[in-house]
Amino acid sequence: MKLTIIGTGYVGLVSGACFAEMGNQVYCVDIDQEKIEGLKEGRLPIYEPGLDALVANNHAEGRLHFTSNLQEAMEECQLYFIAVGTPPGEDGSADLQYVLAVAKEIGSLLTDYAVIVNKSTVPVGTADTVREALQQELDNRGLDLTFDVVSNPEFLKEGAAIDDFMKPDRIVVGTNSPRAREMMHQLYAPFNRNHERTIYMGVRDAEMTKYAANSMLATKISFINEMANLCELMGVDVESVRRGIGSDSRIGFSFIYPGCGYGGSCFPKDVQALIRMAQQVGFEPQVLQSVENRNQFQKGWFGRQIRRHFGDDLSGLTFGVWGLAFKPGTDDMREASAKVLLADLMAAGANVLAYDPVAMETAARELPAEWFASGRLRLVDNQYQALEGVDAMLLVTEWKPFRIPDLDAMRRTMKQRLIFDGRNQYDPALIRSAGFGYVGVGRLV
Numbered sequence: 001m002k003l004t005i006i007g008t009g010y011v012g013l014v015s016g017a018c019f020a021e022m023g024n025q026v027y028c029v030d031i032d033q034e035k036i037e038g039l040k041e042g043r044l045p046i047y048e049p050g051l052d053a054l055v056a057n058n059h060a061e062g063r064l065h066f067t068s069n070l071q072e073a074m075e076e077c078q079l080y081f082i083a084v085g086t087p088p089g090e091d092g093s094a095d096l097q098y099v100l101a102v103a104k105e106i107g108s109l110l111t112d113y114a115v116i117v118n119k120s121t122v123p124v125g126t127a128d129t130v131r132e133a134l135q136q137e138l139d140n141r142g143l144d145l146t147f148d149v150v151s152n153p154e155f156l157k158e159g160a161a162i163d164d165f166m167k168p169d170r171i172v173v174g175t176n177s178p179r180a181r182e183m184m185h186q187l188y189a190p191f192n193r194n195h196e197r198t199i200y201m202g203v204r205d206a207e208m209t210k211y212a213a214n215s216m217l218a219t220k221i222s223f224i225n226e227m228a229n230l231c232e233l234m235g236v237d238v239e240s241v242r243r244g245i246g247s248d249s250r251i252g253f254s255f256i257y258p259g260c261g262y263g264g265s266c267f268p269k270d271v272q273a274l275i276r277m278a279q280q281v282g283f284e285p286q287v288l289q290s291v292e293n294r295n296q297f298q299k300g301w302f303g304r305q306i307r308r309h310f311g312d313d314l315s316g317l318t319f320g321v322w323g324l325a326f327k328p329g330t331d332d333m334r335e336a337s338a339k340v341l342l343a344d345l346m347a348a349g350a351n352v353l354a355y356d357p358v359a360m361e362t363a364a365r366e367l368p369a370e371w372f373a374s375g376r377l378r379l380v381d382n383q384y385q386a387l388e389g390v391d392a393m394l395l396v397t398e399w400k401p402f403r404i405p406d407l408d409a410m411r412r413t414m415k416q417r418l419i420f421d422g423r424n425q426y427d428p429a430l431i432r433s434a435g436f437g438y439v440g441v442g443r444l445v
């Protein structure tokens with residue numbers, strides 16, 4: 001099949017490469033010309049394990065194409081995936097300007113029946129808005145064409161995106177058009193080989209499913225963080241509680257790790273967008289609002305613990321930060337807890353040495369230039385360099401190389417032997433017996 005994917009970010013590029021791998025002709029389109037030129041020359045705009053080889057092979061074999069010109073990608077194409085960003089607007093609702101710009105552009109160029117697939121995470125009812133925007137363009141051109149708008153939300157996780165796409169838990173397809181359903185069925189057949197994973201439903205149902213899934217996962221995280229806060233105050237070790245409840249098959253171990261809050265391009269914005277959607281229909285979503293509030297609070301965990309130890313004046317102190325990405329396996333720092341921590345430390349006059357295995361370029365690009373210019377924030381080349389002369393080590397992102405730290409090297413390097421473990425990676429007894437102070441999330445002090 002031939003398909004066009006508009007938006008070549010985490011979702012668009014991974015989807016495009018995986019569909020191409022299954023033998024399809026895929027055109028990846030992006031308005032960012034630099035991104036497209038880079039991709040043509042084999043430079044990936046994002047870090048995602050395994051993606052470089054997948055993109056390179058499919059590009060070399062002539063199945064994966066890159067262009068910034070949508071028209072170029074449209075010849076004999078009947079399937080268009082919209083995979084552009086839906087960032088939060090000022091009031092927290094999803095900003096649909098990029099999705100609608102694409103819908104209009106498709107409408108201004110379409111010459112035959114097509115299926116437009118919303119892969120971006122979009123509020124309930126967006127398929128209708130996309131349909132109207134596209135129809136308006138067709139009307140302007142005096143064209144009487146039929147087309148279908150399908151919702152096919154994406155559930156991949158950054159850091160494991162290829163595996164998630166190739167072996168999905170489920171594929172959600174929202175459509176009431178038999179013709180569109182048949183095309184989606186054919187496209188996804190290779191991903192359903194050992195058993196049928198596709199769940200067909202109404203368009204609005206599919207749009208809601210994506211928000212409900214992310215909100216459920218965010219709820220689990222905020223729930224265990226709430227427990228961690230209680231444990232801290234009640235002399236209970238939350239890690240025991242986590243193991244005790246996770247072993248209940250109705251609860252499970254996934255997404256109940258206490259920590260310094262969730263970030264990323266999805267959970268924070270999707271929970272906020274669902275809150276806005278609820279309010280727009282006159283419903284106060286109390287659970288979702290609490291999930292969001294608890295997460296905001298949790299992102300201040302480092303600040304609270306550091307002040308408990310050092311007092312309010314942090315000027316002259318130096319902190320070594322391990323991990324900047326919002327989670328391991330990605331270079332993405334959108335809504336990362338590290339950003340909140342760094343802003344706090346900078347405002348409090350502290351110095352910071354920071355290291356992340358892959359998010360250094362993102363950090364250099366996204367963090368305020370004045371933090372670097374003042375000399376108070378320095379990005380360093382390896383994890384132990386980030387501990388030279390520091391008053392404490394702050395573990396923010398649980399990358400694998402951080403899991404078993406070289407305590408001897410740390411003892412020699414750090415000025416004060418103190419670890420704030422924002423992801424509960426370390427055994428407090430082991431760390432303390434090695435002569436370090438240890439503070440974890442909801443752990444016994």
Ligand SMILES: NC(=O)c1ccc[n+]([C@@H]2O[C@H](COP(=O)([O-])OP(=O)(O)OC[C@H]3O[C@@H](n4cnc5c(N)ncnc54)[C@H](O)[C@@H]3O)[C@@H](O)[C@H]2O)c1
Pocket residue numbers: 006007008009010011012029030031032035083084085086098101102119120121122154155156157158265266
């Ligand atoms: N990142 C994830 O893990 C993830 C997972 C599931 C769903 N989603 C959803 O998928 C959507 C895309 O997310 P992402 O992380 O891939 O975004 P992204 O910001 O990485 O990529 C979006 C791309 O769209 C391009 N773009 C914007 N307007 C365009 C236009 N008019 N024409 C062509 N290209 C255009 C941008 O240049 C950018 O390259 C969002 O709705 C997001 O919520 C993301």
